[in-house]
Amino acid sequence: xxxxxxxxxxxxxxxxxxxxxxxxxxxxxxxxxxxxxxxxxxxxxxxxxxxxxxxxxxxxxxxxxxxxxxxxxxxxxxxxxxxxxxxxxxxxxxxxxxxxxxxxxxxxxxxxxxxxxxxxxxxxxxxxxxxxxxxxxxxxxxxxxxxxxxxxxxxxxxxxxxxxxxxxxxxxxxxxxxxxxxxxxxxxxxxxxxx
Amino acid sequence: xxxxxxxxxxxxxxxxxxxxxxxxxxxxxxxxxxxxxxxxxxxxxxxxxxx
Numbered sequence: 001x002x003x004x005x006x007x008x009x010x011x012x013x014x015x016x017x018x019x020x021x022x023x024x025x026x027x028x029x030x031x032x033x034x035x036x037x038x039x040x041x042x043x044x045x046x047x048x049x050x051x052x053x054x055x056x057x058x059x060x061x062x063x064x065x066x067x068x069x070x071x072x073x074x075x076x077x078x079x080x081x082x083x084x085x086x087x088x089x090x091x092x093x094x095x096x097x098x099x100x101x102x103x104x105x106x107x108x109x110x111x112x113x114x115x116x117x118x119x120x121x122x123x124x125x126x127x128x129x130x131x132x133x134x135x136x137x138x139x140x141x142x143x144x145x146x147x148x149x150x151x152x153x154x155x156x157x158x159x160x161x162x163x164x165x166x167x168x169x170x171x172x173x174x175x176x177x178x179x180x181x182x183x184x185x186x187x188x189x190x191x192x193x194x195x
Numbered sequence: 196x197x198x199x200x201x202x203x204x205x206x207x208x209x210x211x212x213x214x215x216x217x218x219x220x221x222x223x224x225x226x227x228x229x230x231x232x233x234x235x236x237x238x239x240x241x242x243x244x245x246x
Binding site for chain 2: 151
């Protein structure tokens with residue numbers, strides 16, 4: 001696998017992770033399904049994976065960038081596994097709506113495991129590292145757009161989390177955005193977020 | 196506080212686009228560390244399972 005092909009595949013992987021984050025955001029904004037604290041941390045895990053992919057896209061493939069993806073995947077998987085175990089006993093209830101039969105935290109664990117498997121598969125191809133530490137060619141259009149989208153999603157998730165939780169820890173079962181609860185100044189934001 | 200990992204990764208993306216790989220890696224590391232600390236603070240309920 002050439003370095004250029006590797007960068008293209010990493011850009012496509014970054015697109016896939018961005019789709020995951022966009023689906024979560026759409027569920028939040030369109031259906032009012034507020035993310036719980038563990039859900040928020042799983043999104044952070046996906047953005048960590050996106051960071052490793054973006055590093056490969058921008059600077060060329062390196063083992064350390066794949067390590068970023070693996071560490072982020074395992075951290076996110078630990079959070080999603082913890083949440084799945086909280087609800088795994090029948091009758092314990094669940095958090096949020098199901099999506100194609102599974103809840104988001106179960107999907108998150110599956111996707112994190114897919115990230116681990118995909119990263120391991122990419123590491124099988126040694127020739128992508130043939131350029132060593134040489135400066136890579138300019139970032140392509142696809143890669144540039146995907147890195148910019150990742151940047152936008154990171155900021156949007158940060159802003160959404162500030163609105164939901166303020167400056168502290170989030171409540172375990174959030175029912176509304178903390179910063180949109182009182183005062184008329186937040187009315188347009190309340191409308192935007194369906195509150 | 197819960198937004199720290201997101202803004203950390205956001206700044207890491209900015210560093211990536213600016214061509215600063217080392218700074219991007221450092222910001223990613225801080226973000227993941229913050230995420231794990233927040234995970235520890237939120238994982239307080241006992242699990243009703245027998246392993």
